Amino acid sequence: MNFWTLKNFSILIVDDFAEIRSMLRLMIINFGAADVHAVKTGEEAIALMRKKHFHIVLCDYNLGPAKDGQQVLEEARHKKLLLPTDLFIMITAEKSSYMVMGAIEYYPDDYLSKPFTRATLLHRLRKLIQAKEACREILLAQARNDLELALRLCDQAISEGSKHRQSIRKIKAELLLQSGNYEEARELYQSIVDERELHWAMTGLAQSHFFLGDDDGAEEILCQVIDSNTNYMEAYDWLAKLYIKKETPKKAQEVLLKATEKSPKSLLRQRQLGEISLELNEYETSRKAFQAAVEHGTHSCYKKKGDYAGLSKAQLGCGRDEEAIRTAESISRKFPHDQHSDTYAQALVCNLLHRMNPGDDTRQRLDAVLESLDQQEQALPDELALLLAETCLQNGKTEAAERYIKDLVRNNHNDTQLIRQAKKIYAEAGLAAQGEKLVTTAQTEVIDLNNQGVQLAEAGQFEDSIDLFIKACAAMPGNLTILLNAIQSLLLSAQHCGVDEDKLKMIKDYLQRAREIDGNNPKYLGLLDHYKKLATDDAA
Amino acid sequence: MKNSLSNHYAAATAQDGMAELDLETLLASSLHDIKNALGLLLGNLEQLQTDGTGATSAGNSNLSRLRLGGEQIRMNLVQLLALYRLKSDDQLIDIQEHNLLDFIEECIAPFEEAFAEKGISLELDCDETAHWYFDADLIGVVIANVLHNLYQQAKTRVCFKIETGANGLVLSISDDGEGFPAGMLERTEIRQGKIQFHSGSTGLGLYFSQMIARAHKNRGTAGWIQLDNQGIEHGARFVLYLP
Numbered sequence: 001m002n003f004w005t006l007k008n009f010s011i012l013i014v015d016d017f018a019e020i021r022s023m024l025r026l027m028i029i030n031f032g033a034a035d036v037h038a039v040k041t042g043e044e045a046i047a048l049m050r051k052k053h054f055h056i057v058l059c060d061y062n063l064g065p066a067k068d069g070q071q072v073l074e075e076a077r078h079k080k081l082l083l084p085t086d087l088f089i090m091i092t093a094e095k096s097s098y099m100v101m102g103a104i105e106y107y108p109d110d111y112l113s114k115p116f117t118r119a120t121l122l123h124r125l126r127k128l129i130q131a132k133e134a135c136r137e138i139l140l141a142q143a144r145n146d147l148e149l150a151l152r153l154c155d156q157a158i159s160e161g162s163k164h165r166q167s168i169r170k171i172k173a174e175l176l177l178q179s180g181n182y183e184e185a186r187e188l189y190q191s192i193v194d195e196r197e198l199h200w201a202m203t204g205l206a207q208s209h210f211f212l213g214d215d216d217g218a219e220e221i222l223c224q225v226i227d228s229n230t231n232y233m234e235a236y237d238w239l240a241k242l243y244i245k246k247e248t249p250k251k252a253q254e255v256l257l258k259a260t261e262k263s264p265k266s267l268l269r270q271r272q273l274g275e276i277s278l279e280l281n282e283y284e285t286s287r288k289a290f291q292a293a294v295e296h297g298t299h300s301c302y303k304k305k306g307d308y309a310g311l312s313k314a315q316l317g318c319g320r321d322e323e324a325i326r327t328a329e330s331i332s333r334k335f336p337h338d339q340h341s342d343t344y345a346q347a348l349v350c351n352l353l354h355r356m357n358p359g360d361d362t363r364q365r366l367d368a369v370l371e372s373l374d375q376q377e378q379a380l381p382d383e384l385a386l387l388l389a390e391t392c393l394q395n396g397k398t399e400a401a402e403r404y405i406k407d408l409v410r411n412n413h414n415d416t417q418l419i420r421q422a423k424k425i426y427a428e429a430g431l432a433a434q435g436e437k438l439v440t441t442a443q444t445e446v447i448d449l450n451n452q453g454v455q456l457a458e459a460g461q462f463e464d465s466i467d468l469f470i471k472a473c474a475a476m477p478g479n480l481t482i483l484l485n486a487i488q489s490l491l492l493s494a495q496h497c498g499v500d501e502d503k504l505k506m507i508k509d510y511l512q513r514a515r516e517i518d519g520n521n522p523k524y525l526g527l528l529d530h531y532k533k534l535a536t537d538d539a540a
Numbered sequence: 541m542k543n544s545l546s547n548h549y550a551a552a553t554a555q556d557g558m559a560e561l562d563l564e565t566l567l568a569s570s571l572h573d574i575k576n577a578l579g580l581l582l583g584n585l586e587q588l589q590t591d592g593t594g595a596t597s598a599g600n601s602n603l604s605r606l607r608l609g610g611e612q613i614r615m616n617l618v619q620l621l622a623l624y625r626l627k628s629d630d631q632l633i634d635i636q637e638h639n640l641l642d643f644i645e646e647c648i649a650p651f652e653e654a655f656a657e658k659g660i661s662l663e664l665d666c667d668e669t670a671h672w673y674f675d676a677d678l679i680g681v682v683i684a685n686v687l688h689n690l691y692q693q694a695k696t697r698v699c700f701k702i703e704t705g706a707n708g709l710v711l712s713i714s715d716d717g718e719g720f721p722a723g724m725l726e727r728t729e730i731r732q733g734k735i736q737f738h739s740g741s742t743g744l745g746l747y748f749s750q751m752i753a754r755a756h757k758n759r760g761t762a763g764w765i766q767l768d769n770q771g772i773e774h775g776a777r778f779v780l781y782l783p
Contacts, residue, residue: 017576023583030590062572093572113677115579115614117607118586119649127642163669166637196673196758198637 004126005032010052013038014045014059014072015091024058027118031125042067042299049081056087056125058112067299070265075301077106080519084139087128134164138171145526147179173204178522182211199225199232206238210245218242226258233263240272249276253285260289267296267303274310279424283317290314298334305331305344306383312348316355324352340384343373347384351391363395370400379411379478380404386421393429401425402438409442411478419443446472446479453485462493473510480517480524483510487527494534507531575617582610589653604654608691611650615684619748622678626755633675633755640670640702640709647683651691660694666702672709674782678752682765685745686713686778693717697772708761708783714771725767749780758783 011033013024021038028036037052039045042063049057057076061069069090076082090108110128112121132139134157141150154172158165169192176185186208192201202225209218219242225235236259243252256273263269270293277286290311297303308331315324328348335341346369354362370388373380380388385408392401405422412418419439426435449472456465469486476482490507494500511531514524589603626633641664648662655662690698694715701712746765753763761783771777 019580020576023580023587026587027583093575113618114575115582117582117611117650119652120646123642123646123649127646161669163639165669166671196637198635198673 004122006056006125007032007034009033009055009129010035011037011056011058012045012048012054014040014042014057014063014069016040016060016062016064020060027121028058030118031122042069042072045072046075046081049076054082054086056089057082058089058091059108060091062093068265071300073108074106078301078520084143085132085136087125087132089124089128131164131167134162135168135171138168142171142175142178143525144529145522146529147175151175151179170200173201177204177207177211180211182208186212197228199228199235203232203235203238206235210238210242215242215246231262233259233266233269236262237269244276249280252276253280253282257285260292264292265296267293267300270296271304271307271310274307274314278310278314278317281317283314287311287314287318287320303335304383305335305338305341308334309344309348309383309387312352313355316352321352321356325349328352340381343369344384344387346372347387347391351387351394354391354394358394363397366391366395366397379407379476382408382412382418382478386418386425389422390425390428393425393431398431405435405438406442407476409439410446410476413443413446413479414481446476446482450482450485453482453489457485457489457492460496462489462497465489466493470506477513478517480514480521483514483517484521484523484527486510487514487531491527491530491534499534499537504535571617571621575614578610578614578617582607582614585610601657604657608651608654608688611684612688615681615688618677618681619685619744622681622752623748626751633678635673635675635756637671637673638676640672640704640711641666641668643676643680644683644700644702647680647687650684651687654691655698658691659696660691661697663697663699665700667704670702670704672704672782673758674709674756675752678755679780679782682749682752682780683713685749689745690715690717690776693776695775699772708758708763708781711780711782712777714775714777716772716775719769719771719774719776720767725769753780753782756782 006028011028013021013028013036015021015024015038018040021040025036025038037048037054039048040063042059043066045057045059046067057072059069059072063069063072067075069092073088073090076088082088087110088108090111091114092111093114109132110124112124116124138150138153138157141147141153151172154168154175157168158172162168169188173185173188173192176182176188186205189201189205189208192198193205202221206218206221206225209215209221219239222235222239222242225232226239236255240252240255240259243249243255253273253276256269256276260266260269260273270289274286274289274293277283277289290307293307294311297307308327312324312327315321315327328345331345331348332342338344347366350362350365350369353360353365369391385404389401389404389408392398392404405425408418408422422439423432423435426432426438449468453465453468453472456462456468466486466489469482469489472479472482473486487507487510490503490510494503494507508531511524511528514521514527518524585603585607589607644664644666648664652662687698690713694717697716699714701714703710746767749765753765756763763780763782765781766779768777768779769775
């Protein structure tokens with residue numbers, strides 16, 4: 001046991017108490033670690049992780065008034081400051097609370113309840129490092145989006161009778177869902193559930209049913225999980241998603257109400273509850289949810305202007321007109337580094353004023369806002385485009401609204417949530433049919449163009465395909481699908497016709513743009529990997 | 541004007557926050573402080589023991605005893621919280637699959653030095669790949685409880701035996717001490733699990749262990765604990781069954 005050492009690991013300790021920091025540091029140094037950093041706040045932790053890579057992060061959940069441990073985890077994983085093979089360990093004061101901290105997307109690798117002894121810490125670290133080591137290649141393949149390889153490695157480890165069989169089966173099932181092999185995923189989850197009704201496996205089974213289109217099956221299993229353990233939050237999330245899919249928003253709202261009662265600090269759940277309650281015209285529920293989202297969002301990487309817009313609309317619905325205006329005005333202050341926050345705030349005020357007194361003319365005010373916008377044909381952020389379109393429709397400026405929505409749809413033709421919101425804006429203005437037509441036309445246009453480009457590439461006409469995609473990228477700069485397919489065509493051409501510097505540079509630029517839109521997109525990650533190989537081969 | 545309004549707004553939010561500080565929050569935050577203080581105490585003791593290269597072995601064994609004392613307080617705190625949780629709220633039990641060898645080793649780790657200094661050997665009979673389903677924090681406290689008792693009672697040996705089958709996990713911990721007093725084993729409430737509060741720590745520890753075992757349910761069967769004198773050479777034996 002004493003031969004084991006942390007010598008090769010860089011370790012970050014995050015705790016707001018100086019004494020605990022120095023004690024943890026001593027413990028870690030006693031295990032042979034040489035590269036140990038300790039910081040006081042979540043903000044400092046994130047800043048340091050941007051500069052330096054850590055293999056292990058030991059982070060306390062309670063970090064004083066600003067970012068909490070869960071927010072540090074979310075931001076670190078979301079912004080890829082940690083590799084999937086790195087460890088994030090959450091230190092908590094009591095166990096009961098941790099289960100409800102769980103965000104929708106990210107969980108720490110383990111929880112350690114305070115106080116713990118050095119022996120316990122040593123043992124736990126050793127175990128976790130071993131487990132990560134056993135899954136190392138699988139996790140790396142998954143991160144590269146090489147799902148086939150990852151699945152093969154899982155099968156190999158399982159057939160070799162690995163000690164970590166269960167965690168590997170869990171990863172395998174997730175990979176099957178990720179790669180769209182829903183039937184196989186269902187079978188695997190079912191076989192795990194037959195051994196033991198573990199909540200994660202039941203929820204995975206329900207997810208498989210969900211994707212296979214068996215909504216009733218999914219609903220039954222999820223309700224069973226919730227009835228047996230009221231704190232398994234993922235089951236609530238999927239049940240809410242299911243009810244939204246089935247277009248029973250009232251039921252989804254009930255589930256989200258229960259979920260946010262259990263886990264009040266989850267920004268994403270509060271946001272969902274706020275949105276769905278607003279749709280149902282239940283302003284008081286919506287107001288409370290958005291209020292919580294705004295409060296918990298202050299230090300979160302998920303903070304969004306839309307939460308303030310939602311809050312102000314709900315406040316208006318509750319007859320709190322003045323508060324609503326104040327909320328809208330506060331946006332420029334709350335997002336000081338956002339170049340569009342002023343415009344957003346002013347457009348929102350305009351929107352609210354119109355809602356208060358539909359008879360008043362707010363056109364002039366709106367025109368001032370629109371004029372203040374940069375006249376350059378630069379893609380507007382989605383949130384702002386939606387708000388502007390909505391406000392334009394209120395004021396009868398249908399042409400301008402059409403322009404914003406068209407661009408929005410072109411840039412996000414397969415984002416179901418944005419598409420739904422776009423249609424909703426038109427429906428609210430009494431122009432449902434017009435909205436439907438506008439959205440569908442723009443969608444079809446993108447899909448046709450994309451198919452054409454793909455077909456050209458498949459036929460080996462790489463240059464034509466590239467030309468087409470370059471033009472499409474210029475016309476809809478925010479469309480990730482188009483961007484990724486442009487990269488794909490460029491890569492194919494390089495592969496078949498040799499590498500040239502201009503194309504490499506173009507790929508690099510497009511990859512950078514894709515990363516800005518969604519750095520976690522699996523296809524993006526796969527293409528990035530492909531590009532890196534190509535660039536190193538070229539250099540060699 | 542805009543500024544003064546926003547200040548007013550911020551103040552209102554802060555006041556709402558004040559009103560929410562109820563008894564439960566206060567208790568929770570003092571427990572948090574106690575745990576921090578205790579963590580520091582234990583950490584400093586450990587550090588003292590590591591640094592004290594020149595210290596006498598007698599001094600070191602005093603430190604070990606101090607540490608075990610701290611461990612006991614820690615265990616009691618965890619126990620208290622778990623009892624509160626199981627009594628007051630829904631069943632907040634987190635059943636996951638665990639490798640048994642890893643789990644037992646982690647349970648033993650804080651005791652190893654103290655047992656070694658007393659000349660008690662810890663033996664472990666467990667298959668490397670064996671696993672079972674339970675709440676590791678709660679069962680960890682049950683086992684720490686047993687180990688505290690064994691530290692007082694065992695002469696030279698403590699033996700862990702772990703078996704898993706289709707119906708469950710049987711974990712037995714035996715020592716070569718004097719065994720439980722006959723009177724204690726005869727108390728039917730222990731056999732039937734209807735343990736009442738007694739003066740002294742054993743009662744609460746057993747009550748807790750029984751409660752935790754029972755909270756582990758699977759397809760209609762609940763866990764249990766059992767005490768007897770079928771340990772090493774009629775020493776004490778503690779048996780935990782989990783379905």
